[in-house]
Amino acid sequence: xxxxxxxxxxxxxxxxxxxxxxxxxxxxxxxxxxxxxxxxxxxxxxxxxxxxxxxxxxxxxxxxxxxxxxxxxxxxxxxxxxxxxxxxxxxxxxxxxxxxxxxxxxxxxxxxxxxxxxxxxxxxxxxxxxxxxxxxxxxxxxxxxxxxxxxxxxxxxxxxxxxxxxxxxxxxxxxxxxxxxxxxxxxxxxxxxxxxxxxxxxxxxxxxxxxxxxxxxxxxxxxxxxxxxxxxxxxxxxxxxxxxxxxxxxxxxxxxxxxxxxxxxxxxxxxxxxxxxxxxxxxxxxxxxxxxxxxxxxxxxxxxxxxxxxxxxx
Amino acid sequence: xxxxxxxxxxxxxxxxxxxxxxxxxxxxxxxxxxxxxxxxxxxxxxxxxxxxxxxxxxxxxxxxxxxxxxxxxxxxxxxxxxxxxxxxxxxxxxxxxxxxxxxxxxxxxxxxxxxxxxxxxxxxxxxxxxxxxxxxxxxxxxxxxxxxxxxxxxxxxxxxxxxxxxxxxxxxxxxxxxxxxxxxxxxxxxxxxxxxxxxxxxxxxxxxxxxxxxxxxxxxxxxxxxxxxxxxxxxxxxxxxxxxxxxxxxxxxxxxxxxxxxxxxxxxxxxxxxxxxxxxxxxxxxxxxx
Numbered sequence: 001x002x003x004x005x006x007x008x009x010x011x012x013x014x015x016x017x018x019x020x021x022x023x024x025x026x027x028x029x030x031x032x033x034x035x036x037x038x039x040x041x042x043x044x045x046x047x048x049x050x051x052x053x054x055x056x057x058x059x060x061x062x063x064x065x066x067x068x069x070x071x072x073x074x075x076x077x078x079x080x081x082x083x084x085x086x087x088x089x090x091x092x093x094x095x096x097x098x099x100x101x102x103x104x105x106x107x108x109x110x111x112x113x114x115x116x117x118x119x120x121x122x123x124x125x126x127x128x129x130x131x132x133x134x135x136x137x138x139x140x141x142x143x144x145x146x147x148x149x150x151x152x153x154x155x156x157x158x159x160x161x162x163x164x165x166x167x168x169x170x171x172x173x174x175x176x177x178x179x180x181x182x183x184x185x186x187x188x189x190x191x192x193x194x195x196x197x198x199x200x201x202x203x204x205x206x207x208x209x210x211x212x213x214x215x216x217x218x219x220x221x222x223x224x225x226x227x228x229x230x231x232x233x234x235x236x237x238x239x240x241x242x243x244x245x246x247x248x249x250x251x252x253x254x255x256x257x258x259x260x261x262x263x264x265x266x267x268x269x270x271x272x273x274x275x276x277x278x279x280x281x282x283x284x285x286x287x288x289x290x291x292x293x294x295x296x297x298x299x300x301x302x303x304x305x306x307x308x309x310x311x312x313x314x
Numbered sequence: 315x316x317x318x319x320x321x322x323x324x325x326x327x328x329x330x331x332x333x334x335x336x337x338x339x340x341x342x343x344x345x346x347x348x349x350x351x352x353x354x355x356x357x358x359x360x361x362x363x364x365x366x367x368x369x370x371x372x373x374x375x376x377x378x379x380x381x382x383x384x385x386x387x388x389x390x391x392x393x394x395x396x397x398x399x400x401x402x403x404x405x406x407x408x409x410x411x412x413x414x415x416x417x418x419x420x421x422x423x424x425x426x427x428x429x430x431x432x433x434x435x436x437x438x439x440x441x442x443x444x445x446x447x448x449x450x451x452x453x454x455x456x457x458x459x460x461x462x463x464x465x466x467x468x469x470x471x472x473x474x475x476x477x478x479x480x481x482x483x484x485x486x487x488x489x490x491x492x493x494x495x496x497x498x499x500x501x502x503x504x505x506x507x508x509x510x511x512x513x514x515x516x517x518x519x520x521x522x523x524x525x526x527x528x529x530x531x532x533x534x535x536x537x538x539x540x541x542x543x544x545x546x547x548x549x550x551x552x553x554x555x556x557x558x559x560x561x562x563x564x565x566x567x568x569x570x571x572x573x574x575x576x577x578x579x580x581x582x583x584x585x586x587x588x589x590x591x592x593x594x595x596x597x598x599x600x601x602x603x604x
Contacts, residue, residue, distance in 0.1 A: 058411065060418075107593045111349055111410045115543055116592045119585045122540060126585075130578040232536065236422060243415070277430070280423040287415045288400050 005171040008250070012167065016160045023149055032148050034261060039159030040216055041241060041257035046162040047209035048238035053247035054175060055202040056182025057106075060235050061117030064101070064124040065094035065207045067230035069214025071128075074136050077218070083154065087215040094211030098203055106199050109185075118235070125230040132226035136218075143222060151220050158212045165205060166250050178202050179248070233276075240279045243286055246293030255294055319453050322569045327459030329565020330466040331524055333558040335538050336545035337470065338517030340557050343546065345490040345510040347406060348398065348413035353518055354539030355424035360386060360522020361530050362432060368439045368526070375439050375523055376461065382519040390515025393420075394508050402507060421535060428532035438529045462524045469520055470558050477554065486510050537581075544588045 023032060044066065052058050073090035077083060101120055108116040137143070169175040177198050180188040189195050217229055237260065238253075245256025260275060267274030286293055292300075339353045363385070364378050397416060401409050438444075447454040477483040488496045489506045497503050525534070541564065549560030564584055571583035 058415070104593065105589075110407055111414050112592055114411075114414055115349075115351075116589055119540065119543075119588050119592075122536075123582055123585045123589075126579065126582050236418075239415075239418070240422075274426075274430070276422055277426040280419045280426070284397065284416050284419040284423075287412055287419070288397065 005167070008167050008171075009164070012160070012163055016156060019156050020153070023152060029148055032152050034265065036148070036152055036155040036216075036220055037261045037264075038257050039155035040213055040220065041237065041260055042254050043158045043162040043209055043213040043216065044234065045238040045241040045245075045253035045257055046166050047206045047213060049242045049247060049249075049253045050166065050169065050178075050209070051202055051206040052239065053242055053249070053252070054169065054178040054182060055199060057199065057202070058111075058114040058239070059117045059206075060114050060239065061102075061105075061121040061124075062206075062210050062238055063230050063232055063234035064117075064121045065098060065210040066214040066217070066234045067124060067128065067227075068097045069094040069211035070218040070229035071132075071136075071226065073215035073218040074138075078139050083150070083219055084157075087154070087158075087212060087219075090215035090218070091208050091211035094207045094214060095204060098207040102203055102207065103200055106196060106203070121230070121232060121235050125227055125232065128230050129227045134226060135223055136226055137223045138219075146222070151216075154219055155216055158216045161212060162209050163250065163254065165209065166253075169205070170250055174198070174201065182248070237276075240276070240283050242293075244279060244282055244293055246295030249293070249295045252293050252295045316452050318573060319451075321573050322566060323453050323455060324459070325565040325567075325569025325572070326562050327455065327463055327565070328568070329562035330459075330463040330558065331521060331561070332541050332545050332564050333561025334462070334466045334469065334517075334521040334524065336542040336549070336557050336561060337473070337521075337554070338514040339542045340546055340549065340551075340554060341473075341517065342511055342514035343551055344554070345486055346402075346507050347410055348401065348417075348511075349410055350417045350514065351414060351539050351543075352417040352420035352424060352535075353514075353542050354537065355421045355428075355535035356386065356389075356515060356518035357522045357525055357538050358428060358530065358532060358535040359424060360519040361526040361534075362428060362437075363519075364523045364526040365437055365439055375441065375526060379520060379523050382523060383516045386519040386522075387512045387516040390512035391508065393515070394511045398511060399504070399508075402504065421539065425532045425535045428535075432532070434531055434533065436529050436531045439526045441527070444527065458524075458527045465520065465524065466558055466561070469517070470554070473517075473554060482506075482509070540581075540585070544584045547588055547591050 019035065022035075026032060044062065047065075048059065048062055069090035072093040073086050076086035076089045081089070105113060105116050105120065169178070177188070177193050180191075180193055181195055181198055185195060214229060221228075241256035241260050242253045243256075244259070245254065246252025260279060263275035263278060290296055335353070335357060338356075339350055342348050342350045342353075360382050363382050364375050367373075367378050367381070368375050398413070401412055401416070404412060443457045446457045448457065448460065449455075475483075477487055485496070485501050485506050486509070488499065488501055489503055489510070493503060496506075521538075525538070545557060545560040545564055548563050549556030567583055567587060568580050572580050575583075
């Protein structure tokens, strides 16, 4: 167990270092852009994964935490606070919002939680549309010497933190408790797991990471309408991504994000979101027939291969 | 005073439409414990069907009810055979969760398909009586709204009679009360579920035709789903009779919101109410304690 944990951490560090030295060789902004997007979606879907995949609380309201973090980041950054401190602030702000509206929503169980959080995110977007109708811009000093590289490094940091947290979670006692709650709430309560406490811990971690993703969005996109980060798409995409990659796994959301971003690029010029269409169809079939997602299929075929090798040897 | 009466009567006429919107959702949830979030998308599709049918034939849209409703019955039949029958074997909690996820996928697929095919432009069927009003004690009531209210009353009475007076309707009610006991009584539960599901789809066509008379676009599907869920919780989950009252109540609440705060926050009132009721009375305002 310990060995596996170290191995995964090492792989993660390796990938992060490779990504960090990549801009020296790559002069094209396009690939860098793609990697930033993949990191953004990875962080967001890992955040959803902690709550939805590990703890089994399907949230359709992550856009609220994403959006508030984007707003706070832009505000802090514009008032002269360095980006990484602002990122911390934005992450905390989404935690504060979660403790006001998110924690009470745990009074809702099962599918009520899903539709309740959906209602919360709808309230958020309508309110923001009415209160802040304008466009938000990056600070002008940043725009005058605009470069993707600092954004790229922040994206790597955010993606790295998100994946690191999920790896640590999946190897810890806390993670086990969360999975236990997902599988059966009543029996986990009967063996002495404080359900409410663990749900709140899971939501805390989840919203902190969603906040990081929101801050990254605000750092990356130079100008947007204030309501854009509150768009319901930011709630729906992580659900699709996590389920298709494999909810409750570490690698699943990463694979899902890569597929999602690449599909999005392929169909970028078509009207409507072809990637959401394709992902929606795949999503339905995954929910029906392959509850473990792409990762589950890969693992299954690997095991089958191994057992067939063993049986041949025997 | 007249001002208030005008706002509230408008809200109530809107509310009748909300009641119709929630009717199919309520039937499907009540009988099968499937949470069909894609209901709003179905209504949107029905609205587009009516729009194009009207565009090419110029026949009164209310007459299309007789074509669009059977069409959606068949679509429901096919979708149940392809997707939903796999869910029937799951235990209760998992069934609701998976049906929520699947219909959520359908919602995304339908609304994106609609954008791809018909663009995100706003459309509306314009008939000779669009915008006509009746004056009643100084309150102006739009003709289409009154048509919607009458239609809602007729449909709900018809559905109620179907469920209480016919043999098949009684079977549906038996299944909604207790699956296993219904099986023991010799009811073909799978067939009942299939028909009830298809009726739920057909019931999406009726508000669809009404919606096509107002302004609509593909994004309306999220709005309608969310209205349907609020009405569902106001009426009590799975209650057919309460749906019209729940819809009218929501219409009145929105009207109160418009009067007190302003039009932009019309939807927020319903949503806040929804969350509060979900927290303290998850079985619905009029529902029985589970």
